[in-house]
Amino acid sequence: MLNKFLFFVFLFVVFLQFGFVDDDPYFTITKKDVAFKIPKGFPKPNYSFSDNPITPKGFILGRKLFYDTLLSLDNSISCGSCHQQYAAFAHIDHSLSHGIKDRIGTRNVSALQNLIWNKNFMWDGGINHIEVQPIAPLTNKLEMAETLDGIVAKLKLRPDYQKAFYEAFNDSIISTERIMKSLTQFMGLMVSSNSRYDKYITGKEKFTLSEKKGLDLFRSKCATCHKEPLFTDHSFRNNGIAPNPMLNDKGRAIITENEDDNYKFKVPSLRNVELTYPYMHDGRFRNLTEALNHYGNSTSFAAGTDELVGKIGKLTKEETEDLRSFLLTLTDKTFIYDRRFADPNFSR
Numbered sequence: 001m002l003n004k005f006l007f008f009v010f011l012f013v014v015f016l017q018f019g020f021v022d023d024d025p026y027f028t029i030t031k032k033d034v035a036f037k038i039p040k041g042f043p044k045p046n047y048s049f050s051d052n053p054i055t056p057k058g059f060i061l062g063r064k065l066f067y068d069t070l071l072s073l074d075n076s077i078s079c080g081s082c083h084q085q086y087a088a089f090a091h092i093d094h095s096l097s098h099g100i101k102d103r104i105g106t107r108n109v110s111a112l113q114n115l116i117w118n119k120n121f122m123w124d125g126g127i128n129h130i131e132v133q134p135i136a137p138l139t140n141k142l143e144m145a146e147t148l149d150g151i152v153a154k155l156k157l158r159p160d161y162q163k164a165f166y167e168a169f170n171d172s173i174i175s176t177e178r179i180m181k182s183l184t185q186f187m188g189l190m191v192s193s194n195s196r197y198d199k200y201i202t203g204k205e206k207f208t209l210s211e212k213k214g215l216d217l218f219r220s221k222c223a224t225c226h227k228e229p230l231f232t233d234h235s236f237r238n239n240g241i242a243p244n245p246m247l248n249d250k251g252r253a254i255i256t257e258n259e260d261d262n263y264k265f266k267v268p269s270l271r272n273v274e275l276t277y278p279y280m281h282d283g284r285f286r287n288l289t290e291a292l293n294h295y296g297n298s299t300s301f302a303a304g305t306d307e308l309v310g311k312i313g314k315l316t317k318e319e320t321e322d323l324r325s326f327l328l329t330l331t332d333k334t335f336i337y338d339r340r341f342a343d344p345n346f347s348r
């Protein structure tokens, strides 16, 4: 009896070893896993990986760095602390970002998806290349508050990183440039293109009547700025929300120093918008209904509102509900549950 029991335990252990562990995409990143293909119907990306070809080991290093708290001054937070996969790499607990020692930032955490199509990064577009973007959070006093030299020095002391850099770049030199390149390999592959909307467009799925009406409304009232298929035209606009008196964030004008750009912000993609609440650059709206009510209520529009927003007009309750149903079709579960992007520290 006991023998039989032990035999089954033995079988179970063998199953654990060879059954799903070997199939686990987390541990077996292959060339196929990191092959980049432009999704059907998407435009040509702005960043091509030609100077930074993605390899499985480069991607794994980027992921390790993205989820490592070592990159912050007091080793307390990582990129992944603010950018959480279940929220399309935005952050849902609070409206403004929280850095080391609970320092409160000045803006709502952006979702990370389809980044290689971006020409500019951040709500004000202050950064224009994906490979230098990480320098901002790494060194921002309200976020990770480290120095680039400090990070390189900490990584050099770690045998696991010496090995990981060696595997990714064929020698063990640890440099800022390589940190940026591997982070870009990881973040650049974060592509969301498999929502119900995408399946509807390619004829693989049907919409309900409400979703269909929502899409039509969206195309007539919203899609100039939130342009398909990326759901942004990458421009900076004033969508009519009043300036936040606590922050007085001038948005794009901080970068261009042009008064015409006062209170203009990047048009965010609406992919996965169901999961990226709270909304707007300061996280002022807690849910989609609040955001939609803003667009449907012209009496609250601030000075300088873009005329395309001015033209939206009153939205009835039914129209708001249809728009909301449509926006929910932009949720991409394949992306949210993609094991390639999961946190290694919590993966099992």
Ligand code: HEC
Pocket: 066, 071, 077, 078, 079, 080, 081, 082, 083, 097, 098, 099, 100, 105, 107, 108, 109, 110, 111, 112, 115, 118, 120, 121, 122, 123, 124, 133, 134, 137, 138, 142, 143, 144, 183, 187
């Ligand atoms: C303390 C929270 C926090 C941490 C930590 C953090 N970020 Fe962010 N991230 C933000 C906020 C807030 C924004 C929007 C900033 C702005 O508009 O000024 C943002 C924006 C971005 C963007 C721009 C997205 C876009 O579409 O414009 C990228 C890319 C990004 N972060 C990557 C990273 C990487 C890589 C790391 C780690 C090196 C990191 N972030 C660490 C809060 C954080």
Ligand code: HEC
Pocket: 218, 221, 222, 223, 224, 225, 226, 236, 237, 238, 239, 241, 265, 266, 267, 268, 269, 270, 273, 276, 278, 279, 280, 281, 282, 288, 291, 292, 295, 306, 307, 308, 309, 312, 323
């Ligand atoms: C004139 C361009 C423009 C039009 C038209 C427009 N938007 Fe926006 N939208 C923006 C900008 C800019 C922001 C970010 C504003 C900010 O944070 O200050 C935004 C933000 C949003 C957000 C919040 C997203 C997030 O991640 O925070 C939602 C939701 C949204 N828009 C939905 C819509 C819908 C639905 C319509 C049509 C009824 C619409 N928008 C029409 C420019 C536009």
